Amino acid sequence: MPARILLVDDERGFVDTMAKRLENRGYTVGVAYDGPQALAALDGDVWYDVVVLDVKMPGMDGNEVLKIVKADHPLVEVIMLTGHATVESAIEGMKSGAFDYMMKPCNLEDLVSKVEDAYDKKQAHENKILEARARHIVLRRGD
């Protein structure tokens, strides 16, 4: 099952086109044009695996969104998207739990491979949780 990606950026033209290209490659893609929209989308019906998050957005900036995402949806992986001038804030994002960061404008193939890595990590994570739960159940049975 391909990754479900949420693209967050205030530049509509950018996210819309990127969404189309990613959809073209078979991914399920959602878009959000600012922080609150992104958080709403994550709380919505679709379970997103990876969030591609722009750092510099008016209103609520990427790092704030990241903190809430990590708090509310700890398993969702976040890739920060940034301009050159704000690499520091991207690094700060990674400290607060982002998977990786990418410079704008980015190569779609690079983005896709990063998204895949993040997705793999998330799946590995989920699998471990599942295994742990299973072991827990087994152990309980052994009582």
Next chain:
Amino acid sequence: MSDVHYYKGLAKSMMFTIILVSFAPLFVVVLIAGYQYSVAYEEKVEAHLRELVLKHDQTINAYLEEKVAEIRVLAEVIDLGHLANPEGIEALHQALVQGHGTDFVDLGLIDDHGIQVAYSGPFQLQGVDYSGEEWFRAVQQHPVHVSDVGLGLRGVPHFIIALRMDAGGKRYVLRTTLDFIAFNRLVEDIRIGETGMAYILNRKGEFQTTPRRDMAAEVPFLKGMAESMAESGDRAAMTIMDNPATGLETIFVTSPIKGGDWLMVYQQDTADAFATLNRSRNLAIFILFIGGVAITAMAVLTSRRMARKVQKADAAKDIMNDQVIEAGKLASVGELAAGIAHEINNPVAIMVEEAGWIQDLLEEGLSKSDNEREVQRALNQIRTQGARCKEITHKLLSFARKIDPTVMSFDLNELVLEIVELSQQRAKYANVIIETSLGDGIAPVKASPSEMQQVFLNLVNNAIDAMDSGGGDLDVITRQEGDVVAISISDTGCGIPQANLSRIFDPFFTTKPVGKGTGLGLSIIYGIINKMGGTISVSSAVGEGTTFTIRLPAGRVDDTDTEEAA
């Protein structure tokens, strides 16, 4: 140019200061020390002269008294009858000569008729009639008489001591002549300097000793003096007056001797008496003069060199100021560039995505469904975004031109709008809402537009920085206040603590962490506004915000050369 006058004035004031400061103590020291020295020296010289005269008048008085006493002793011990015969007087004279050298030139006995009845001495004066002589008359009144110096019968200067003797109802007079040369030497030996000399006058002003030089011209004057001095009777009285004979100021020290009959006078030209003092004074004046010349020369040279150095330093400072302004400009351009690079990144990212999208579509084939229309849309989007890039770079380029300090008239509102537009993107990301309220009919401002750009951009950047956490409102207000155009930039940021308020215009003062701010922004602004004849003021409350207000003199309305819009 006024600068040249300024440095000339500076050199001049430095020169006068140096001269004044160097000369004043020199003068004071020379005057005070010189005065004290001369007073002390004069006192010393005068005391010395008085002492000299006192000593000598005593010596002479003592000499005369001694001679008189000797004769008197003789007269008392000698039998008059024995004295009257030539052998007797000869033997007495011999005894005197043996005992007192040649002081007693001769010895004679005179009867009451004035006839010399006995004589011993080198002259043939036996039987001479002295009855008409003044001393003979004087001795009739007083037991002892010392005569003035006179040539007498022998034609040689001498003076006489006459002693009255009474024997057997007859009155005799014992007369001895004293060697004038020996006596004269007592006085003549007093010689000091070139003109210092002593002599003795009688009451009539006649010389009793031989002065060192011919003083015939001074006789009437001396006579007057002798009379006045004799009356006062003070010992070693000193007067300083112009000597009529020589025309020079002269010191006279006078002392009465021989019971006031004679007057001992010591005289010396003042110039001679105070020769050492005068030499010292001349030396001091000479040193003062040389010192003055040296000080003046040094002052001129030093002040000129200092003024040149100041001029050079000022020139270097001006260059440095320009460089600092340029550096500040670059710093603000850098800050601007960071914001703008981000702004440009967005359209570029869109273009890259659209290009990638087109590629994707081309791989699928244009014939498929409405792919061709989608490509058209993507190309349109690329064009739109390209135009956006161009607009941004244009703005940046117009700002980053080298600072042009040329002063011209321009519309302030236009400039404010330009800056606000440039800062809009940065403000958007910092959640700052910029509002402008631009007054109508604001007079054009005479200033350098590119410098004013820098000023506003700096203030707007500072305001946005101050509101960094959480954003706020930035109000730019322009208004006309009489002849002055005022621009206020208010933020609702963190505010400036009272302690820092007085320092914010200092160069290199910054509260930002190292590497974040140069601390030059506001000092450069201050310099620019000052140069344009304007003022900048600030009011701030911590936690509420800060307002910078710039007031610029309005230019004349007839200046129409407005700045070309960027």
